[in-house]
Amino acid sequence: MHRRKIDINCDVGEGIGNEAELFPYISSCSIACGGHAGDEAEIRRVLSLANSHGIKMGAHPSYPDQENFGRISMSLTKSELINTIRQQLSLICRIAEEENCTLYHIKPHGALYNDIATDRSLSKSFLEAIKPYDDELVIYTPYGSALVEEAIGLGRRIVFEAFGDRAYNNDLSLVSRKQEGSMIESPEEVLNHMLRMILKREVRSIDHKDISIEAKTFCIHGDTPSALQILTYISKELPKYGIYLDK
Numbered sequence: 001m002h003r004r005k006i007d008i009n010c011d012v013g014e015g016i017g018n019e020a021e022l023f024p025y026i027s028s029c030s031i032a033c034g035g036h037a038g039d040e041a042e043i044r045r046v047l048s049l050a051n052s053h054g055i056k057m058g059a060h061p062s063y064p065d066q067e068n069f070g071r072i073s074m075s076l077t078k079s080e081l082i083n084t085i086r087q088q089l090s091l092i093c094r095i096a097e098e099e100n101c102t103l104y105h106i107k108p109h110g111a112l113y114n115d116i117a118t119d120r121s122l123s124k125s126f127l128e129a130i131k132p133y134d135d136e137l138v139i140y141t142p143y144g145s146a147l148v149e150e151a152i153g154l155g156r157r158i159v160f161e162a163f164g165d166r167a168y169n170n171d172l173s174l175v176s177r178k179q180e181g182s183m184i185e186s187p188e189e190v191l192n193h194m195l196r197m198i199l200k201r202e203v204r205s206i207d208h209k210d211i212s213i214e215a216k217t218f219c220i221h222g223d224t225p226s227a228l229q230i231l232t233y234i235s236k237e238l239p240k241y242g243i244y245l246d247k
Contacts, residue, residue, distance in 0.1 A: 002242055003242050003243075003244060004198065004242055004243045004244070005243075005244050005245070005246035006198060006216065006217070006218060006238075006243060006244075006245070006246060007027045007028050007056075007159070007216060007217035007218070007245075007246050008025070008026045008027055008028075008164075008217070008218050008219075008220065008231070008234075008245060009026060009027070009028040009029060009030060009058075009107075009140070009161070009217050009218070009219050009220075010022050010026050010029050010030070010219065010220055010221065010222040010227070010231075011029075011030045011032070011060055011107075011109065011219065011221055011222050011223070012029045012030065012031055012032070012046055012050075012222045013031040013032040013033075013037065013038045013042050013043060013045075013046040013060070014032045014036070014037040014038065014069075014222060014223060015037050015038075015042075016222055016223050018222060018227070018228065019046055019049055019050075019222070020049060021228050022222060022227060022228060022231060023049060023050060023053040023055060024053065025228075025231035025232060025235045025245075026055060026220070026231065026245075027055055027056060027245050027246055027247040028055055028056035028057070028058060028104065028105065028217065029046070029050050029055055029056070029057060029058065030058045030059070030060035030105070030107040030109075030140070031043055031046050031047065031050070031057060031058065031059065031060050031092060032060050032062070032109070033059050033060060033061055033088040033089065033091050033092040034064075034087070034088050034091055035061050035062035035063060035064050035065070035066075035070055035084060035088050035109065035112075036062040036063070036065060036066055036068075036069050036070025036071075036109055036110060037066060037069065037070075040091065040095060043091065043092055043095050044095050044098075044099060047092075047095060047096055047099050047101045048099055048101075050101070051099065051100075051101045054247065055247065056104035056105065057096070057101055057102070057103055057104055058103060058104055058105035058106055058107055058137075058138075058140070059088065059089055059092045059093075059103060059105075059106045059107070059137075060107055060108075060109050061084075061085045061088040061089060061106070061108060061109065061112070062088075062108065062109035062110055062111075062112050062113075063076070063084070063110070063111055063112050064084045069110065070109050070110035070111060070112065071110040071111055071177070072111055073111045073114075073115055074111070078125050081122075081125050081126070081129065082125060082128060082129040085126065085129035085130065086129055086132070089106070089129075089130065089133055093133065103134070103137060104137070104138060105137055105138040105139065105140055105159070106130060106133075106137050106138070106139050106140070107139070107140035107141075107161070108126065112126075113141075114173065114174065116141070116145070116146070116147050117141060117142050117144075117145040117146060117147060117173075118145075118146055118173070119146060120146040120150065122146075123145070123146045123147040123150050123151075124150055126147065127147070127150055127151060127154060127156065131154075135155065135156065136157070137156075137157075138157045138158070138159050139151055139156055139157065139158050139159070140159050140161045140217060141158060141159075141160065141161060142160065142161055142162070142172065143160045143162070143172065143213050143214045143215060144172050159216050159217050160214045160215045160216055160217070161215060161216075161217045161218070161219060162194075162197050162203070162213060162215035162217075162218050162219070163218070163219045163221075164184070164190045164193060164194045164218045164219065164220050164230070164234070165183060165184045165185065165190055165219075165220050165221055165224045165227075165230065166182065166183065166184065166219075166221075167181055167182050167183070167184060167205075167206045168203050168204075168205050168206065168211065168213075169205055169206060169207075170205045170207055170209055170211060172203070172211060172213060175206050179206075181206055183224065185224060185225060185226045185230075186226075187226065187229050187230045187232075187233035187234065188233070190220070190230045190233075190234060191233065191234050191237050191238070194218055194234065194238075195241060195243075196210075197213055197215055197218070198215075198218075198241075198243055199241065201213060201214060
């Protein structure tokens with residue numbers, strides 16, 4: 001059987017407090033750094049815990065909107081967007097250095113993630129914001145993102161991300177959380193969803209159409225109620241298909 005290695009990531013440091021349970025089953029994590037959630041103490045705690053589990057650590061910047069958990073688009077000027085991203089990255093980078101942790105990636109959160117994926121101008125502003133930081137930091141972004149061409153042109157490394165616990169529209173955007181069926185919480189359904197993406201390189205949309213997709217890292221949201229059940233289940237099932245965690 002052909003062996004495949006994938007990365008499974010979780011968004012963490014968002015106030016759920018379940019990181020110790022999740023970390024044995026994942027290979028990377030994206031840590032909230034003050035925009036939508038998180039503060040210095042929480043970042044320090046999660047970085048230390050992730051480091052002890054030997055998983056890759058990344059920054060998870062967002063629109064500065066804790067009230068709405070960063071899930072609503074904001075109309076910021078270019079300078080405002082750059083400033084807030086740099087503030088968040090400066091915070092987590094400083095703490096990482098103090099904790100002797102090495103950051104591996106950057107993954108925008110929520111509405112910022114989705115907006116950057118479709119708006120080339122916004123993607124350019126994001127890339128400008130992260131320019132002062134280590135150019136070895138990988139960027140997690142969806143397949144077909146407006147960010148890709150711009151990032152590659154600047155020599156930034158990209159890893160395509162897909163979501164194991166979220167439903168897709170026909171254009172590969174995520175189904176709105178306000179819409180029924182947007183979340184996939186059954187471990188068995190998550191497994192089937194991921195297997196299609198990994199083995200067939202396609203995703204079945206909410207309209208039951210099979211759409212081409214590429215991904216190397218797969219997100220299970222840390223705040224999905226069944227996140228632990230999903231991760232423990234797929235960790236047992238994926239190896240049966242020759243798929244292993246790249247840890």
